Amino acid sequence: MTEQAKTLTSNPGTEKARVIVCAGTPCVSAGALDIYEEFEERLSAVDLPAEVVLEDEKVENEGLSLDLTGCPGFCEQGPLVRIDPVGILYTNVTVEDVETIIDKTLAQGEVIEDLCYEDVSGQRVLRENEISFYSSQKRLVLDNCGYIRPDSLGDYRRAGGLKALQKVLAEMTPEQVCDQILASNLRGRGGAGYPTGQKWKFTLSQQAEEKFIVANCDEGDPGAFMDRSLIEGDPYRVLEGMIIGAYAVGASQGFVYIRIEYPLAIKRLEKAVENLREQGFLGKNILDSGLDLDIDIRRGAGAFVCGEETALLHSIEGKRGMPRPRPPYPSQSGLWDRPTVINNVETLANVPDIINRGADWYSDIGTENSPGTKVFALAGDVVNTGLVEVPMGISLEEVVNEIGGGVPGGKKLKAVQTGGPAGGCIPADELDVKVDFESLAEKGSIMGSGGMIVMDEETCMVDLAKYFIEFSREESCGKCTPCREGNTRLLEILERITRGAGKEEDIDLLRRLSELEQKASLCGLGQAAPNPVVSTLDYFEEEYRRHIEEQECPAGACRYLVTYLIEADPCVGCGACARVCPVDCISGESQEPHEIDQNECIKCGQCYEVCNFEAVLRK
Amino acid sequence: MNSEDKISLVIDGIRTEVEPGATIMDAADQVGVHIPRLCYHPELSILGACRICIVELEKREQLVASCSYPAEEDMVVKTSSPELRRHRRDIVELILDNHPKDCQTCVRDGNCELQDSAYSLGVRERLFEGERKQYPEDNSSPSIHREPDKCILCGRCVRVCDEVQGVTNLWQQNRGFESVAAPAHNADIMESVCIHCGQCVNVCPTASIVENNVTDEVFEAIADPDLHVVVQTAPSIRAALGEGFGYDPGTPVAGKMVTALKMMGFDAVFDTDLGADLTIIEEADEFLNRFEAGEKLPLITSCSPGWVSFLETFYPELIPNASTCKSPMSMLSSLTKSYYAEQAGIAPENIYSVAAMPCTAKKYEAARPEHETPWGAPYTDAVLTTRELIWMCKCMGVDFRNLPDSQFDRPLGTASGGGDIFGTTGGVTEAALRTAYERFTGETLTNVDFMEVRGVQGLREATIELDGHNVNIGVANGLQNAKELFERLLSGEKEYHMLEIMACPGGCVGGGGQPYPPEDTFALDPELVKKRAQALYTIDSSKQLRKSHENPDIKELYSYYLGEPNSERAHKLLHTSYKPSERQGIK
Amino acid sequence: MSCCSEEYTLKEKIVEKLQDFRGRDRSDSYLIPALQIVQEEYGYLSRQHLDEVARLLSVPYARVTGVASFYQFFNFQPAGEYEIIICTGTACHVRGAGAVFDRFLEELGVEPEEPTEDGKFSVTDARCVGACSKAPVVIIEEKVYSHVAPDDVPDILADFGYSP
């Protein structure tokens, strides 16, 4: 540490320093904007060879989301401030820290230890790439995120961008491109893991007067934001992959379908498309290769099911986003009945590297059947939440404990949920499972598009299943019977179980309905919707039984099933609980132990939260 | 196609061959295995929504919907197994669980595809019952009654309204569990662009869309001693009514029908076909006038009320072209409350005039203000669909099959073959040509069969030579086809002199009020429509009297009452007018 | 025809934009973009506006409302002046967003999406807003509240001038 600090101080001020304030939504919510302003104000007052950068000028708010830079993903520790070119990373920065940073680090090249990340062992880590959160990752598609200005085509090209496209157009036939992708064994990152090379080859082989390519950035899984961060941080990479794909399959028109909830990503994409068009990388006869391609950005309108490919195509066509039976597959008959290739944006972002560095290089990363990396949005009860990119085949344990830093607050890990509403959970004792398509499926979960939620012992598995079913019920398009009606019935059964009104036969009914929905639904939404129920039943049936037979929630999470009690000994009679109780059901003399009237208690849990003496028990 | 191009697959152990593009369901039908189905309809696009038609494929966990899954070479399909039956049963239960529990009192009790499925798939208990969707009923229209609670989202009404009729008044609204098929804004039928044709009623598997039932009113009128209750029957119902009593489609039952109506207590039974003859006379006259003057051509027929609504809602620019003749029903009703009242010495206010029609839109037509008597009552007091008439017969215990034949009553009971064939597409044109020819040329027409305009295809064109003039004729049934005809007309691609438009596929024989089809056939089945049409041509060809203008009752009517065609009295009683709808549709 | 008068209550720039869509190939595929433009301009889709979009793009009314009612982004009544957005993404759910949501409804005495009587506030939920590390998250007028507990609700409302 001191060693490194010295190297920094050896030549202060010779190179212009850049202060990069992360303006990711999490950082902003923690005050990044104020920090940025403070920097701006103070820096303008002193004469230092330094500038402060908050990517994308000022935050321009559009609707929901706030503007972000290419978020480096370490959101839990935000607001983040990085000092380039040396790459010092300050975490949990406050407005008050700004002055010190300017005085010490910028002016004198001194590192402020207190602001550096403290790892699990209590060590202070200076640079971003030395933090275990980053060092266990393998960043391919996120390589540029946080390091280049997302709007700048120049930055992208300086980082090696567009080389692959130039190579493809100058040296390769469409067949060769398809073959190289096939040889790399790149598999779709949108969830199903279908080999991209095969899809492309098939589309290439279709005779049609017109073909389309579509980038799927609908990303509707709750808790997932990989694709958004990728587009916000490195939009050209995705577009380059898409242009290469268009060349490979013979498409003349591309569409990016992106959630309307992602205004910044949309803006970045629009800008990037415009720049590419200006520079001749889109339009007629691209780089004199004879390839004509334009890309249109279509915003979604709030429907998770539109991530499903046929629903997405309907949505682009201006229809209700209702899936249709397949076959025919989009590669045979997609948009306006023309052959259409659809890929997830992360899939496409892998393409330029595969072209540049070769199929062999790529297939060496990860596992044989699941080569490459996968980006996850790590969240839930874990110390470090954020965006992580790991090689396939890494163990779940490594992701949760090394990168994620384990479960906080001394609590025990219960399970990890992957794949969002279509996925399942992996219990703590299966944590050595490898993170790849097949291994996760074997354990009853799926890779999905990248949501990963860590759950501690206070998470109720019935409640979790209920949450996901509620989501699927809301998002069901309503077309096919098993999904439309089935999710409602599953939810009703789960609800009564969590209320303590479950019936003996409910577990059988859940399994029976789940099987029907999985096997008979029209699209992937219905087919996968019961997965959270089935996988929690498989691993935690006992927990369901406790709810049904003993009206008890072992995790203490089901509101109707918990009881709050005040233990007389630790209670000092401060009255805090009685004051917060919304129904005034806590009584007791001042300085005397208090008591909860169980008949009146609505189990809101506020007394439990407010008590400073651990006198309120939840059972 | 040689057998090499065919696809060979195995259904339940039976190897069979199908044409490329055929589905598993097609293949199963071919080997005699009837896979249960609900959303599937042979004349509509494939939806794949209900999932009742699921089957197992060898080596595949996922079940597939046989109605939409293409047959593939060497595919091995199983259409029945304990698991499949359980899944199908559960699917039907899931539909029932979100459906009112009033089967015993429902108008389609005993005649409901959902009920049949529940029975045949063995839903004997409810395992998953819970919340049900709730939507208000829509009673706004005289024609169509909607109960969205009973909608099972098979999407047939949506598809027929869009794909066949080009009206697109119904669409799935909302999402997921709250989905429902409804007009824009979930508005009432009367606030929508509905044209009341009733094709949605024909294809609805449940009672979610039915006709507005007026059988009670008619029963009450019959029982009212102060009322003289008259009924008229449309050409095409005699070709379809029998289906309600177990006759094969296409069995003409006019004689029994008249007997049944008399048994039910109607005081007089008139023939709408006479109204049709009258329409021909008036319309032929109108045509000749326009043709000579070269104005307002093509003349477009106006006897189909669904079409008239479509005209007013979607093509107001063509209103001047529409014939001003009232429909046969409205002409006959007008004469019933004028000419007949006078002849029979009955105060017209005391006449209650009922029309039995193959059509739901006739209910709407009857209620239009243009068809009101000077004393404020409608000329047609009640319109019954063929379905309602069948039900009334059954309700009264009429043993239809064993009835003797009877004749229609005079003075409005004689019809020519020209009037009879009004009930099928091309019939109006043919009848008009029989009369126009003789009027035009002054010669006697010996071969009255204009085969050029016959057939059930949706869109036909013919050029007929009349005295050295070429008359270009277009015939369309099903409004999507009509749209295409107008497209040709309005773009100037084609010049027409006369267009016959019928809203329903096949014409009135395929009307929105016709019986729910017997087993082995289905609504919109071209074969069914053809059989019913054939019945009308048979009636026509077995008659001596084939030309409308030779109808003796009509001659009498003109000489004693109306005077000339298009006379002032004829105009007052037999003609009408149209105006653009307030809510204009989008073509 | 007088019956089809081409008068629109939509702003002229929107009419022009929609006419531009209409002139393009496969113009009905611009239905959703058209609805988005109207929603973004007015905050909701009125019956009148939906019908005008239908006419401008020549898409049947029932299909227009069918499409609009399918997608969550579209509202059919105006939102409150301050729209309170509660994230109910997974992370926020797990950390108690449901109770926060209920508390807002309770404090304001409204149903989800329904504006308060004075039109000032409405409460709505959103899928993950991407601030999971700060869950549960509430957003009002671009102001982001993190780690919100039900008891914070009155204070948050007070920031926007609400007193019960």
Ligand SMILES: Cc1cc2nc3c(=O)[nH]c(=O)nc-3n(C[C@H](O)[C@H](O)[C@H](O)COP(=O)(O)O)c2cc1C
């Ligand atoms: C309900 C549902 C939601 C989906 N959502 C997404 C999504 O948000 N993003 C995505 O790329 N793929 C999603 N998919 C998968 C797509 O249908 C499709 O398989 C994918 O876009 C193909 O691209 P890939 O081969 O590159 O993975 C979803 C599938 C289903 C059934």
Ligand code: FES
């Ligand atoms: S009949 Fe095949 S899905 Fe409905």
Ligand code: FES
């Ligand atoms: S779940 Fe709320 S911000 Fe992600």
